[in-house]
Structure formats: structure tokens, C-alpha cells
Amino acid sequence: MNHLSFGELFEEARTGGKSLAQGEFLFQKGAASTHLYTVLEGCVRMVRFTSTGDPIIMHTARSGDGLAEASLFFDTYHCDAEAVLPSTVACYDKKRIVAIIGASPQKSLACIAFFSRQVRSLRALLEVRSIRSARDRVLHYLMLQAAPENMTVRISGSIKDMAHDLAMAHETLYRILANLEKEGKISRDIGIIKIHH
Amino acid sequence: MNHLSFGELFEEARTGGKSLAQGEFLFQKGAASTHLYTVLEGCVRMVRFTSTGDPIIMHTARSGDGLAEASLFFDTYHCDAEAVLPSTVACYDKKRIVAIIGASPQKSLACIAFFSRQVRSLRALLEVRSIRSARDRVLHYLMLQAAPENMTVRISGSIKDMAHDLAMAHETLYRILANLEKEGKISRDIGIIKIHH
DNA sequence: ATGGATGTATGATCTCGGTCATATGGCTAT
DNA sequence: ATAGCCATATGACCGAGATCATACATCCAT
Numbered sequence: 001m002n003h004l005s006f007g008e009l010f011e012e013a014r015t016g017g018k019s020l021a022q023g024e025f026l027f028q029k030g031a032a033s034t035h036l037y038t039v040l041e042g043c044v045r046m047v048r049f050t051s052t053g054d055p056i057i058m059h060t061a062r063s064g065d066g067l068a069e070a071s072l073f074f075d076t077y078h079c080d081a082e083a084v085l086p087s088t089v090a091c092y093d094k095k096r097i098v099a100i101i102g103a104s105p106q107k108s109l110a111c112i113a114f115f116s117r118q119v120r121s122l123r124a125l126l127e128v129r130s131i132r133s134a135r136d137r138v139l140h141y142l143m144l145q146a147a148p149e150n151m152t153v154r155i156s157g158s159i160k161d162m163a164h165d166l167a168m169a170h171e172t173l174y175r176i177l178a179n180l181e182k183e184g185k186i187s188r189d190i191g192i193i194k195i196h197h
Numbered sequence: 198m199n200h201l202s203f204g205e206l207f208e209e210a211r212t213g214g215k216s217l218a219q220g221e222f223l224f225q226k227g228a229a230s231t232h233l234y235t236v237l238e239g240c241v242r243m244v245r246f247t248s249t250g251d252p253i254i255m256h257t258a259r260s261g262d263g264l265a266e267a268s269l270f271f272d273t274y275h276c277d278a279e280a281v282l283p284s285t286v287a288c289y290d291k292k293r294i295v296a297i298i299g300a301s302p303q304k305s306l307a308c309i310a311f312f313s314r315q316v317r318s319l320r321a322l323l324e325v326r327s328i329r330s331a332r333d334r335v336l337h338y339l340m341l342q343a344a345p346e347n348m349t350v351r352i353s354g355s356i357k358d359m360a361h362d363l364a365m366a367h368e369t370l371y372r373i374l375a376n377l378e379k380e381g382k383i384s385r386d387i388g389i390i391k392i393h394h
Numbered sequence: 395a396t397g398g399a400t401g402t403a404t405g406a407t408c409t410c411g412g413t414c415a416t417a418t419g420g421c422t423a424t
Numbered sequence: 425a426t427a428g429c430c431a432t433a434t435g436a437c438c439g440a441g442a443t444c445a446t447a448c449a450t451c452c453a454t
Contacts, residue, residue, distance in 0.1 A: 056324070058317075108302065119267040122316065172440090174403055355430090356431075
């Protein structure tokens, strides 16, 4: 089972990169969608605005995440992509991607595998979020993220990001982690959490 | 833009159907995944159990919905599929599906489109769930689901299912809907919610 | 070095929403 | 027709967790 990212898969379709200042838009709703992107650095989020002007955040992409993969099959973008931090993205030409898929059954299978892995992990995240108790949610999340051998979780990003993943206030997460450590259920180091079953 | 279901896409890979009594399992976690399914009739849900034995409902599939599409590239199923009602499902042979994808770039593109749509809707659900306030969560959910022309949401399934999607107690959702209606922000009919902005 | 921004951390307070209880209407099976 | 089940609906209560406030450390840019 190969675990290629979108970028690795379609390296040949890459047409360069782009730097975005904080607050800059990568693209906006309605623009012709000619490229797909992956975030190399920083943080870009997809936003749609309701008729009342309220923003709806559809997705927040961090380093390694794809952007607008779904617009491969649409002529225009249907959200805005805004850099929340200074960011860099890699650009991939849609036409070339389609050509690659048409020419290589292997690549197209790998691409489908890529998406279905993503579906799995998104469902897993949804599963975590359907747990009511914040404490249980944290425990379940840690279990999911932990490498099975050593029951160790490497935290990518900040605890605040993790709190967002877990759909809870970051203060709550700090408290819960502190409690779990006090109880001896976990131990912590910078960027690492170890679970003691 | 075609919105083929998995079933329509891979009709040739179909190997028949299966009837399930209420409570019967279509497959269970860990079993070799040889087939994918779509629900023809009834209702099948995907469940995982936590270490404490609590069930977590990952997904509820009704007529027309696919089941376990994401396990196309995994050797075993990752959760249990249980019929909540007497149900019938169509079965599709994984090997044949892979063969079809290899042989037809068109089908493989359609398949990729299918998965990327799914990724997008899962992401949308995740973002909805990251909204703290239950009331705002409901509003955003309705906005996302609403057809842009007429701002009308067709409810598939029950309000309880919707409450599960929204990760809140169904009582809370009943109350919030009643309030929104009282305030004139929405109006309701059986199976339909209309948003007045 | 200094000020600003951000992440980490913890205490105090208060409210939102989860839980429990109860009621009613619709549907199915006997 | 009757009993049982489920979705819908609403009231009452209370506790988990959101919010607000404060403090300290780190990292940048000036």
C-alpha cells in the first residue's frame, strides 16, 4: 500500500509555486478553476459567504493538505481560498492531471486510493467528534493518532490546533491534558504525548 | 456534471444482492473486504465500538447510499455494518471494480469525482461541527444543505439523524428548530425546511 | 532591549445544552 | 382495536464545559 500525496502523484503536472501574504486570496468564488493546489507551508482556508454575509469555513488546509482537489471536476471555484497565515502553495495544472489519469491506470488507481484514504480519515475524525464527553473525545482522538507500537502521538501543530480538531475550547483541552497527566494516563513532552494504557 | 452513484458507475461489477433482517450484520470489523455495497432498500449503519463498549455510529446509509466504498483499497473492513431495518443491498466485486477502473479512464475519472465529492461533503460536515454554538451550528448546516435558488432544505431521514449529523442531542435540535420557526427565520413542513434570510 | 503577538496554563464564573421525564401522534404487526 | 415502537415535542434540572480574566514564556521585528 503506497501512501503518495496528491503532489507526489502528479509531480509532472506541477507548474510551480505561489507565495501568499496573510489575508491574501489564492482564488475566489466564480474564478475559472485551472489549477489544484497543495499547501507547502502556512495555512489556507476555504470560505463561503452566506447571503447575509456570514462566513462559512468549509475547510482549513495546513502543510501537506490538498486544496480544491474537488474542483478538478468543476469549471469554477465555488469558495474563496484565503491565507490565514503567510503561506506557500504548490500549483498543479488540471488539464495535465486529467491527461495523466487518462494515460496511466496505475496513477488513477493511486489517486482513487488517495481519496478513499482521505474519506476514511475524515470519517474517523467525524467519529471522534460524535463523542459527547470532552474527556472521552480527547482519549479517543489520542488512541486514533497514536502509533500502535509505542502508543505515542506526535503533535503536529499546536495544542490549539488540536483543540480545533477536537471541536473544544483550547482551555478545556489544556485542563484535560493536565488531568490525564496527573492521573498517570499519559505523559507529555514537547510535541509528544505518550499513552499508558 | 454527472452525479453517478457507485452502483451506476460499476454496474458491470455487480454480483447480485443480499437481504438483511433487522439487526443482521452485513459485515463486521476485521473481516476480509471483498465487496462494496449500495443500499437498495432499508437502512444500514456503520458502527464502531470503543474500548469501553460504547457504540459510535459512523454513518447511516439509506436507499441509494453507498456502503464501505472507502474500503476499496483496504483488505479488511474497519467497522461493523448493521441493518437497522430489514434491508436489501447490492454487492459489487472489488476486483472487478479495480479492473474496470484500469480499463476505462472515463470511469476512473468518474470514480475520482465521486470520491472527491464525498471528501468535500465530509469536510463540510466537519466544519459545521467545529462551530461551538448549537444554534449557529444548525443555521450553518441548513445554509450548506439548502438549494441556493429557493433556500430550501429537503430533510433526508429523521430529525434525529440530523441531530446526529450536527453532533447534538435531538431534544436540543427540536428546541432550536422550534425557536427559529417562532422567530420567523425558518418555516417548516414535513421533510422540508425553508430559510427566510 | 523592548514591545507585540501567540502559545501555554490555570482560576473563577455562569450559561448553554445534555440528561431525564413526560406526552402525543403515526405506523406496524398481531 | 390494541399494544408496542419510534419520531416528534416540550418542560425541568444541573453539571460539563465555554467564556473571561490573568500570568508567564517564547519568538519576532523594530
